[in-house]
Amino acid sequence: MAIxxxxxxxxxxxxxxxxxxxxxxxPWPVPTARPVPERLRGSDDVLRINFGPNHPSTHGVLRxxxxxDGEQVVGLDAVIGYLHTGFEKTMEQKTWWKCITYxxxxxxxxxxxxxxxxxxxxxxxxxxxxxxxxxWMRTLLCELSRIHSHLIxxxxxxxxxxxxxMFWYCFRERELVLDLFEMVTGQRMHTxxxxxxxxxxxxxxxxxxxxxxxxxxxxxxxDDYLALLDRxxxxxxxxxxxxxxxxxxxxxxxxxxxxxxxxxxxxxxRRDEPHLSYGQxxxxxxxxxxxxxxxRYRVRMDEMRESTRIVxxxxxxxxxxxxxxxxxxxxxxxxxxxxxxxxxxxxxxHHFKIVTEGFRVPEGEVYVxxxxxxxxxxxxxxxxxxxxxxxxxxRAPSFVALEATATCVHETLVADLIAIVGSLDAVMGDTxx
Amino acid sequence: MSYSELPGxxxxxxAFGETTVTVEPARIRDACLHARDELGFQMLVDIVATxxxxxxxxxxxxxxxxxxxxxxxxxxxxxxxxxxxxxARRFSVAYHLLALRQPPVRVRLKCWLDDGEPVPSVxxxxxxxxxxxxxxxxxxxxxxxxxxxxxxxxMDDDWEGxxxxxxxxxxxEPVRFSEAE
Amino acid sequence: MADGPxxxxxxxxxxxxxxxxxxGPSHFEExxxxxxxxxxxxxxxLEKAVRWAQTRSMxxxxxxxxxxxxxxxxxxxxxxxxxRFGMEAFRSSPRQADLLIISGRVAHKMAAPIRQIYDxxxxxxxxxxxxxxxSSGGMFNNYTILQGVDRILPVDVYVPFCPPRPEALxxxxxRLHEAHLAGVAPAYERREVAxx
Numbered sequence: 001m002a003i004x005x006x007x008x009x010x011x012x013x014x015x016x017x018x019x020x021x022x023x024x025x026x027p028w029p030v031p032t033a034r035p036v037p038e039r040l041r042g043s044d045d046v047l048r049i050n051f052g053p054n055h056p057s058t059h060g061v062l063r064x065x066x067x068x069d070g071e072q073v074v075g076l077d078a079v080i081g082y083l084h085t086g087f088e089k090t091m092e093q094k095t096w097w098k099c100i101t102y103x104x105x106x107x108x109x110x111x112x113x114x115x116x117x118x119x120x121x122x123x124x125x126x127x128x129x130x131x132x133x134x135x136w137m138r139t140l141l142c143e144l145s146r147i148h149s150h151l152i153x154x155x156x157x158x159x160x161x162x163x164x165x166m167f168w169y170c171f172r173e174r175e176l177v178l179d180l181f182e183m184v185t186g187q188r189m190h191t192x193x194x195x196x197x198x199x200x201x202x203x204x205x206x207x208x209x210x211x212x213x214x215x216x217x218x219x220x221x222x223d224d225y226l227a228l229l230d231r232x233x234x235x236x237x238x239x240x241x242x243x244x245x246x247x248x249x250x251x252x253x254x255x256x257x258x259x260x261x262x263x264x265x266x267x268x269x270r271r272d273e274p275h276l277s278y279g280q281x282x283x284x285x286x287x288x289x290x291x292x293x294x295x296r297y298r299v300r301m302d303e304m305r306e307s308t309r310i311v312x313x314x315x316x317x318x319x320x321x322x323x324x325x326x327x328x329x330x331x332x333x334x335x336x337x338x339x340x341x342x343x344x345x346x347x348x349x350h351h352f353k354i355v356t357e358g359f360r361v362p363e364g365e366v367y368v369x370x371x372x373x374x375x376x377x378x379x380x381x382x383x384x385x386x387x388x389x390x391x392x393x394x395r396a397p398s399f400v401a402l403e404a405t406a407t408c409v410h411e412t413l414v415a416d417l418i419a420i421v422g423s424l425d426a427v428m429g430d431t432x433x
Numbered sequence: 434m435s436y437s438e439l440p441g442x443x444x445x446x447x448a449f450g451e452t453t454v455t456v457e458p459a460r461i462r463d464a465c466l467h468a469r470d471e472l473g474f475q476m477l478v479d480i481v482a483t484x485x486x487x488x489x490x491x492x493x494x495x496x497x498x499x500x501x502x503x504x505x506x507x508x509x510x511x512x513x514x515x516x517x518x519x520x521a522r523r524f525s526v527a528y529h530l531l532a533l534r535q536p537p538v539r540v541r542l543k544c545w546l547d548d549g550e551p552v553p554s555v556x557x558x559x560x561x562x563x564x565x566x567x568x569x570x571x572x573x574x575x576x577x578x579x580x581x582x583x584x585x586x587x588m589d590d591d592w593e594g595x596x597x598x599x600x601x602x603x604x605x606e607p608v609r610f611s612e613a614e
Numbered sequence: 615m616a617d618g619p620x621x622x623x624x625x626x627x628x629x630x631x632x633x634x635x636x637x638g639p640s641h642f643e644e645x646x647x648x649x650x651x652x653x654x655x656x657x658x659x660l661e662k663a664v665r666w667a668q669t670r671s672m673x674x675x676x677x678x679x680x681x682x683x684x685x686x687x688x689x690x691x692x693x694x695x696x697x698r699f700g701m702e703a704f705r706s707s708p709r710q711a712d713l714l715i716i717s718g719r720v721a722h723k724m725a726a727p728i729r730q731i732y733d734x735x736x737x738x739x740x741x742x743x744x745x746x747x748x749s750s751g752g753m754f755n756n757y758t759i760l761q762g763v764d765r766i767l768p769v770d771v772y773v774p775f776c777p778p779r780p781e782a783l784x785x786x787x788x789r790l791h792e793a794h795l796a797g798v799a800p801a802y803e804r805r806e807v808a809x810x
Contacts, residue, residue, distance in 0.1 A: 026560050029582075030563065030581045031556065031561075032563045032582075052727070054675075054676075054727060054731055055706070056676045056704075056706035060678065060680065060683070061679060061724055080586065081585075081586060081587040081588060081589075081721070081723050082723050082727070083679060083680055083724065084721045084722075084723065084758050085680075085721065085754055085756075085758065085759055086604075086758045086759065088572075088597060089596060089597055089603060090603070090754060090755075090756050093603055102753070105680070105681055108680055108684060124449055124450075125449065127449075152684065152687075156687075167690075167691075168691060168692055171687070171688055171690075171691035171692070171693075172692055175688070188779065189681060189685065190681065190776060251475050252475075252559060252560050252561065253560055253561045254476055254559065265533070272535060272536065272537050273536070273537050364449060365453070365527075366451065367451060367479075367529055369478070380527070380529070384488065390483075390488070393479070393481045395479040399564060399568075400561055400564075402564075403560075403561055403563060403564050429680050429681070432721070588723070588758075589723050596757055601757070602757070603755075603756050604755075604757025604758070605751070605754075605755030605759075605761065606755065606761050608755065
């Protein structure tokens, strides 16, 4: 396994005063809403419409109140909250074990990354050491989840721009990823495979061969997608130069993930703040300079390729770790194996305590951030020392990405607005939590 | 790294590898400006408000451990019983900051408030604070002075109450044969 | 007359056997009891033909709310091809749609738009509550999630699981087709919305 090469220091990004620097496109005074310009205010030509919570692009229930001058968007205000599920309050009522089911449904497209963030936060509070096999498998599944998420992004964004065939091709590959999830965890989506301390079960035998064949197939599929889209004049016309977000604006707006990397900022939490086993993996981080829709699409395409390479490396490592434990041994937190319940009284008591009352996590607060397909997914956890969380908050990358909508939309057409919202890749479950 | 030159600095604590700096709520905007300009924290990652009503009072007996740490598989391990430390005020607002450097530097600026006490808004420091502050206002009821558009974001516009507060009921419908929740 | 629940064939009704003589009783017919049969009586040949046509082109509305929407998209994909049943044409406008698949959790804020969309659909219209959250609130029992979309809409078919496999959703759709062919009226004629 190649150690990640030494990266040159990223240059210290200019610290900007958002209300004072030239060339910012962030609207003022409200950064997330573009007001109708002076020349058109009160004019009869401006039509206010609802880009409603139910609209055919599959990004879920986002509502944009648009002011249109003909086909041009001159004013924009985003209304969210149509999928508010009360995750944070619900999780305060459940024990730590039961809580793990919930974060998956937040970002329901990259579901394993959310689960990972929460589980890592609990393990940080517990100071629990996770066995090596579990770490590598978690890395593998998170990268598969990233591929899954980017496939959905590509399929649906291309569908909205009119490249309808891409939808079917991407979903064909998505079925391969879901087959792998189903083989390992028993569920296609919302797998709930990560436990506090490791994984729920061992990795099945047939997984290695099937994952290997997926890893061999996926680059060819990606080449197919590039062949379909990348030289396509219509695709380039629709995506190049649309929705430009400069690097300074992106940092001021708190963007992370592919949106930030497409704006030219070389920042990836997998490489810069390594969690799981990313520190031991060899992968590149794609960075593009223009910050338009095309660059965001290219960043995600390249990320899919890199994710496939990461899955390959994890697979090779896992094949050498067959037979190793997949969950930590700490009986105060992890259920003992069932065979032991017949012979050991302490195991029975531990099992009873964990299942009925739940294990206790020491008092404290912690913030853990991982690189989800959408950006920095963070979990802020406050524990009282009891069996239930006191406060759980998820820093949702889609929430922050939608804040940038008003900045990217600068006298664009409605059709381009759809491309921009698609490229920001916001999942409404993640936005509203 | 010491943060004692932040305006309104109260204290600094390290736990779980993270730094938490407590700041007076009235000076939080100056502290954020200082952090952004002098200390290089270009990105505001998150704003989180927490309600500590009934903290430590529900009979939480704390984390049972041994004197030398958590000991695995030793039965009947009694040991130190830690109780959660009492908080002085009801609400805390935590600002998570990130400096895009190698290696990255993160810090949490925290200020403590009572119910109804406002906090200066940091939208002019980092525009991304706009929706974060609106969300915390909506769900926790913390007022941010100077915010250009402090309306409800997540709940309905005419919703009454702030759902994430501890005295707001969980809602839903009663389910038979389940726990008391 | 045989003892036990009357079957459609006891009344001389053919339903889909009109065009498929060797097909055995459908799931729905096997599960239906005698009291439901009365409502299914009186299908003329023209009605049977119309119902056959309706089930073969029941176009859904693009109404994806949450995670179930991703599985709903995957029934359009090539592996679980819904185009076999003539339903790949998801209409964006509710005025052109026949079927509303509530795929995902219904937040309080979204309840009014959902009702508005349902009202904009033209009769005959059906509703499938896909997933546990739409059927009953799922794992969320709190201040913001409707405990089942049948609080605001009359639902024809409930598809459980979280999220249902695409095959499970298709089973729900097929049962809806069979019920319609057998003469069961859409839910808005039979049920009220949940009142408790």
